[in-house]
Amino acid sequence: MTHTDEQSFGRILISSRSLDEYRAMFNLSEADLERRILDCPSGAAGFAAEVSHRGGDVTGCDVAFFEDGVGGVAAQAVAEAERGNQYVRDHRDQYRWTFFADPDEHNRQRRQAAERFAAHARRAPESYVAGRLPALPFADNDFELTLSSHLLFSYAVDLDYDFHLRAILELMRVTAGELRVFPLVAIGESTRYPDLDALLAQLRAHDIDGRIADVSYEFQAGGDQMLVCRHTTK
Numbered sequence: 001m002t003h004t005d006e007q008s009f010g011r012i013l014i015s016s017r018s019l020d021e022y023r024a025m026f027n028l029s030e031a032d033l034e035r036r037i038l039d040c041p042s043g044a045a046g047f048a049a050e051v052s053h054r055g056g057d058v059t060g061c062d063v064a065f066f067e068d069g070v071g072g073v074a075a076q077a078v079a080e081a082e083r084g085n086q087y088v089r090d091h092r093d094q095y096r097w098t099f100f101a102d103p104d105e106h107n108r109q110r111r112q113a114a115e116r117f118a119a120h121a122r123r124a125p126e127s128y129v130a131g132r133l134p135a136l137p138f139a140d141n142d143f144e145l146t147l148s149s150h151l152l153f154s155y156a157v158d159l160d161y162d163f164h165l166r167a168i169l170e171l172m173r174v175t176a177g178e179l180r181v182f183p184l185v186a187i188g189e190s191t192r193y194p195d196l197d198a199l200l201a202q203l204r205a206h207d208i209d210g211r212i213a214d215v216s217y218e219f220q221a222g223g224d225q226m227l228v229c230r231h232t233t234k
């Protein structure tokens with residue numbers, strides 16, 4: 001199945017996850033939240049808004065900011081949250097209802113994150129930068145911690161192995177510390193990306209150590225692990 005099939009999302013969803021969801025997906029500690037963070041792709045996540053409200057430093061980067069501008073993405077964030085919620089309702093059995101009690105709570109939390117993103121994007125548009133993986137508009141080692149959720153591995157049906165490799169190398173180029181990628185399963189699947197071992201071997205050849213870590217969050221069934229990458233030579 002491709003994501004242009006009727007049953008699926010259609011075009012890639014511009015989703016809105018909250019700080020609480022990011023904390024759980026990426027095992028984020030208080031110390032992590034004090035690092036200079038890149039969120040790519042950020043979509044319309046409320047993460048940057050909430051961390052910045054606490055005095056932290058997050059840059060959101062997404063291809064959608066080219067097409068629609070930050071203001072345009074802000075204007076459609078709530079509608080995109082509704083689109084994501086409709087998918088979840090239609091595919092309820094693919095999800096574990098522990099982080100969210102039910103689809104209504106999912107809708108409430110994602111809408112709230114979208115609204116936070118929209119308000120922050122209007123107030124601080126400089127926090128959001130247009131960028132298209134696998135080429136980002138940032139200097140080498142610009143960030144201490146990079147978070148990447150729900151593009152790589154999630155859309156493995158549409159994005160080939162070479163894209164995954166080049167995107168991770170690029171995310172690592174701009175990262176001095178650590179890259180965390182979540183989840184490791186494709187939408188509609190519950191088993192890990194099949195070419196992960198080959199990818200890890202190729203990353204090692206580029207002096208990048210990639211490890212799989214369990215996280216205390218599982219919404220999509222089977223999506224309870226992240227990939228953590230570090231440079232071995234820096």
Ligand SMILES: C[S@@+](CC[C@H](N)C(=O)[O-])C[C@H]1O[C@@H](n2cnc3c(N)ncnc32)[C@H](O)[C@@H]1O
Nearest residue numbers: 014015016017041042043063064132133149150
């Ligand atoms: C499902 S959202 C994930 C957003 C956010 N990380 C979250 O978890 O809510 C996927 C995002 O990937 C963005 N995207 C798709 N292709 C991209 C690319 N080549 N480079 C950067 N962003 C891309 C889309 O615009 C969309 O906002």
